[in-house]
Amino acid sequence: MASSRVTATGVPTTPGPNGSVPLRREIRDLQANYRDQWNLYLLGLADLQKKPPTDLLSYYQLAGIHGEPFVPWNGVNGNTNASFGGYCTHSSILFLTWHRPYLAVYEQALYASVQKVASQFPESLRARYVAAAKDFRMPYWDWAAGVSGQNSAFPSAISSSRVNVVDVDGATKQINNPLYSFQFNDKRIPSELALDRYWSQFLNTKRAPDSNGSSQNGLVSQVITNENASLRTNVSLVLLSYKQFDAVSNNAWLRNNRPGRYGSLEDIHNEIHDKIGQGGHMGSLEVSSFDPVFWLHHCNVDRLWTIWQALNPSAFVIDKVAAAREANFTIAAGTRVTAETELKPFYDSSATKFWNSAGTKETTPFGYAYPETQRWVFPSEQAYQTSVRNEVTRQYGANVINNFFENIAAAPAAPKDTGIAVSTSEGVSEQPVLSKGFAKKAVAHPIQAAQQILHKEPAQEPALKAAEVNLPPPRAEANPAPPKPAAENASAPAPEPATVPLNVPEKFSHLVPDRTYTEWITNLRTVKHGLSQTFRVYVFLGDFNPDPASWPTEYNVVGRFTVLGRGGDTQCSKCQQDQAEELVVTGTVPLTSALLQDIVEGQLASLKPEDVEPYLVKNLHWRVTVFDGSEKPRDEVPGLKVSVVSTNVRIGDDGIPIYSGEYQAHPNITDGRPAGLAGDDEI
Known part of the structure; x- marks a missing residue:
């Protein structure tokens, strides 16, 4: 008799003769270039969200695996005598590793809904949409992609409340955007599956809710765009310089006195939760998975891990004894956590065994790859790694120096109103654009003053990409083939690459003697559940408005360190263990881009320690706000320590940064200040 257990197989896939599998694509790429699949995605997601909460593969139950309503899923119970x-x-x-099969079981449920709606089109359109549905995979949202002077880092496809689709009757119409929010109020939710009293009051998921409970997607867009440069540097730093899986995978403090291990993909992941949530669902781990953007966000985290795996194929090591802080409902403290540890509640295809980390190392068993990780295209592992490394530098910047000066030349003279209307819950509003006052210290393109100092002519801003506009799908257009990687198009061996020049004006050539510069980073750590709620530490370089409400979009904000803490009444068993053990977590905020801006403006002489240290003593600041945005005194945050470290970076002939791996701490910058690291503190 067939098992009734749900297996987390992803989309059943037979790889092509060369090992190829379908790709998960960036949401703006899917929208612009694969319009039939985009249309099916919207209709399929809307269908999935309508399924009754009692269905194990409903959107509601899949979201509930991540936290509330804290009930066992798929009949998977935990440790003996342990309450769920x-x-x-x-x-x-x-x-x-746990989130990979989690995304896979969501993707297979979404895929089923996509197949369902494709089969419902009129006969004249059905074959076309069924063909498009065959290779559909869930998209990701690359929140670290570079932004232009006119475009927001938060796609209108996610932030608009209404969207145009070709419905299953063949007519083009406008529907509620299933990416905008998830509705609770149109479902019969049994009491045993209900969320807690606070979250049950919301009729749908919220993002940065105002005093009336209305989502403020425009504010989310500003905040994400504002800290784009710091985020991009952080992503590049982790992908290119971190070599150990235990460091890159999660934000727990390693306590190894190595200041170059404070960053992680989980730390970056927390930052995105906070920027979208801002008092809404994404800011609370118990309910964040109910916001439709959660899946796009975690798909991108999975993609970044896949990229890191390609660059570090031998670094996947999991073998340790679970401390109390690593115990949860299914993992007891004191047991050994290895690559064979079961990732409950996700059964593999056998329906008798659970997935483990060894089984989730590759994406192909789950039936997908990413545009950067098409291993089958390349003749050798070396060629594949070179391509992946080049993609990282192309998308997130080759090195801070070149990025900075190239962005000055590329930045528009003055942003222009796009005139694109974006629907919100309050009606129709204008697409947020970057004005001179919004060209913050953390934003990817520096202020126009830098152009004037360097006597640079601003480049013309390219037209807004179709992916940023809510266009209906074409009447009849086959989905185009994806662009081929360079290696696939090559008909002859590539010539020896020339040395990539440093596009640094002569006036600032002293910043990179012998193609070497100093990278500056803020390291932060704190007790994760010390404030019994989500909180964040803002890092500023220069003066700032004392009003905490202004800090998310403050001119001199460089970045943030987000801590997704929980209260003492949480039902999360691992969080309870973390609280008891006073788990400390870490994160980083890169400073170099912001320092370069001040160098160009004549406020700082160089990136050398003798210049930067006294400058940071005077100009580096940090402040803390809690879940509702109110300020918390820095010295009242348990375990908070802020420090500054630096490392030497050589720019290779290919323009890719080569990190020395040696980090120097600079405690004199923070010693004696509230929550600042002192010289005798543990690193």
Whole structure:
């Protein structure tokens, strides 16, 4: 008799003769270039969200695996005599591996809905949409992609409340955008599956809710765009310089006195939760998975891990004894956590065994790859790694120096109103654009003053990409083939690459003697649940408005360190263990881009320690706000320590940064200040 257990197989896939599998694509690429699949995605997601909460593969139940309503899923119980406390693996070495089958079971449910709606089109359109549905995979949202002077880092496809589709009757119409929010109020939710009293009051998911409870997607867009440069640098730093899986995978403090291990993909992941949530669902791990953007966000985290795996194929090591802080409903403290540890509640295809980390190392068993990780295209592992490394530098910047000066030349003279209307819950509003006052210290393109100092002519801003506009799908257009990687198009061996020049004006050539510069980073750590709620630490370089409400879009904000803490009444069993052990988590905020801006403006002489140290003593600041945005005194945050470290970076002949791996701490910058690291503190 067939098992009634749900298996987390992803989309059943037979790889092509060369090992190829369908790709998960960036949401703006899907929208612009694969319009039939985009149309099916919207209709399929809307269908999935309508399924009754009692269905194991409904959107509601799949979201509930991540936290509330804290009930066992798929009949998977935990440790003997343990009350249910969720399957959470945050701040754990299993953070990345656990979320891969989680995304896979969501993708297979979404895929089923996509197939369903494709089969419902009129006969004249059915074959076309069924063909498009065959290779559909869930998209990701690359929140670290570069932004132009006119475009927001938060796609209108996610932030608009209404969207145009070709419906299953063949007519083009406008529907509620299933990516905008998830509706609770149109479903019969049994009491045993209900969320807690606070979250049950919301009729749908919220993003940065105002005093009336209305989502403020425009504010989310500003905040994400504002800190784009710092985020991009952080992504590049982790992907290109971190070599150990335990460091890159999660944000738990390693306590190894190595200041170059404070960053992680989980730390970056937390930042995105916070920027979208801002008092809404994404800011609370218990309910964040109900916001439709959660899946796009975690798909991108999975993609970044896949990229890191390609660059570090031998670094996947999981073997440690679970401390109390790593225990949860299914993992007991004191047991050994290895690559064979079960990732409950996700059964593999056998329906008798659970997935483990060894089985989730590759994406192809789940039936997908990413545009950067098409291994089958390349003749050798070396060629594949070279391509992946080049893609990282192309998308997130080759090195801070070149990025900075190239962005000055590329930035528009003055942003222009796009005139694109974006629907919100309050009606129709204008697409947010970057004005001179919004060209913050953290934004990817520096202020126009830098152009004037360097006597640079601003480049013309390219037209807004179709992916940013809510266009209906074409009447009849086959989905185009994806662009071929360079290696696939090559008909002859590539010539020896020339040395990539440093596009640094002569006036500033002293910043990179012998193609070497100093990278400056803020390291932060704190007790994760010390404030019993989500909180964040803002890092500023220069003066700032004392009003905490202004800090998310403050001119001199460089970045943030987000801590997704929980209260003492949480049902999350791992969080309870973390609280008891006073788990400490870490994060980073890169400073170099912001320092370069001040160098160009004549406020700082160089990136050398003798210049930067006194400058940071005077100009580096940090402040803390809690879940509702109110300020918390820095010295009242348990375990908070802020420090500054630096490392030497050589720019290779190919323009890719080569990190020395040696980090120098600079405690004199923070010693004696509230929550500042002192010289005798543990690093």
